[in-house]
Amino acid sequence: MSVNKVIKRVTTSALRDMKHRGEKISMLTSYDYSTAKILDQAGVEVLLVGDSAANVFAGFETTLPITLDNMIYHAAAVARGASRAMVIADMPFGEYQGATDDAYKAAVRMMKESGVHALKMEGGEEIIDNIKKIVQSGIPVCGHLGLTPQSIYKFGDFGVRAKEEAEAARLKSDALALQEAGCFAIVLEKIPAELATEVSKMLDIPTIGIGAGNGCDGQVLVVNDMLGITQEFKPKFLRQYVNLAEQIGNAAKAYVADVKAGDYPNESEQY
Numbered sequence: 644m645s646v647n648k649v650i651k652r653v654t655t656s657a658l659r660d661m662k663h664r665g666e667k668i669s670m671l672t673s674y675d676y677s678t679a680k681i682l683d684q685a686g687v688e689v690l691l692v693g694d695s696a697a698n699v700f701a702g703f704e705t706t707l708p709i710t711l712d713n714m715i716y717h718a719a720a721v722a723r724g725a726s727r728a729m730v731i732a733d734m735p736f737g738e739y740q741g742a743t744d745d746a747y748k749a750a751v752r753m754m755k756e757s758g759v760h761a762l763k764m765e766g767g768e769e770i771i772d773n774i775k776k777i778v779q780s781g782i783p784v785c786g787h788l789g790l791t792p793q794s795i796y797k798f799g800d801f802g803v804r805a806k807e808e809a810e811a812a813r814l815k816s817d818a819l820a821l822q823e824a825g826c827f828a829i830v831l832e833k834i835p836a837e838l839a840t841e842v843s844k845m846l847d848i849p850t851i852g853i854g855a856g857n858g859c860d861g862q863v864l865v866v867n868d869m870l871g872i873t874q875e876f877k878p879k880f881l882r883q884y885v886n887l888a889e890q891i892g893n894a895a896k897a898y899v900a901d902v903k904a905g906d907y908p909n910e911s912e913q914y
């Protein structure tokens with residue numbers, strides 16, 4: 644008798660339950676099928692197809708140039724690789740900040756063409772009507788407050804946000820507005836740990852921190868950074884678990900040496 648192993652998908656309500664029972668949520672970015680499969684099998688609960696693909700995949704200085712078509716391509720690959728993890732795709736800059744109808748159509752395109760389970764959008768009150776429309780149509784939305792890289796030219800640098808009282812107060816009211824609009828979670832990026840803890844306690848929905856301290860309900864890192872593939876980016880909050888840049892470099896050097904020496908392929912590696 645064959646036993647069909649049913650893999651249960653992580654859902655928005657599972658994430659909320661995790662918050663309520665105090666179990667931390669793990670999220671990593673992912674941009675391709677093969678890595679998504681490894682991360683999914685490792686037990687990462689949420690895979691974020693971040694628009695950081697613009698930086699770590701395409702080599703752009705900011706996330707602004709990535710297009711909806713680019714994001715759909717990455718998101719579809721990740722969705723095919725994940726059996727258990729929830730897959731969230733970032734909506735790219737310019738696709739959801741304008742007319743509600745345009746934002747809605749872009750969101751529907753992303754859902755239909757990529758197969759992801761939810762979308763993430765940067766911003767608060769200023770995009771709330773668009774988020775409401777998208778959530779009401781049945782698409783789960785994750786918010787993103789604090790350092791929102793799509794607004795980098797407004798901020799001027801990648802420094803810690805909401806250190807001043809006025810910006811912290813605005814962040815808190817944006818967080819409540821996003822929850823009210825139906826967001827199922829909020830990413831808090833690069834804000835003081837004390838503020839992130841306060842926001843996490845205030846909300847019923849989970850917060851996922853990146854550079855926002857240990858009081859968040861979960862954590863997210865850019866996978867290329869935590870694997871040590873990215874070499875030029877080492878912020879204080881980053882924990883690098885392995886130095887893949889060194890390992891890949893050493894493997895490539897060994898391959899070059901083997902090819903040059905006529906040592907690869909050997910007899911067992913040919914037909």
Ligand code: KIV
Pocket residue numbers: 672692693694695696733830832853863864865
């Ligand atoms: O694009 C991204 O990778 C992100 C994370 C840093 C949260 O938005």
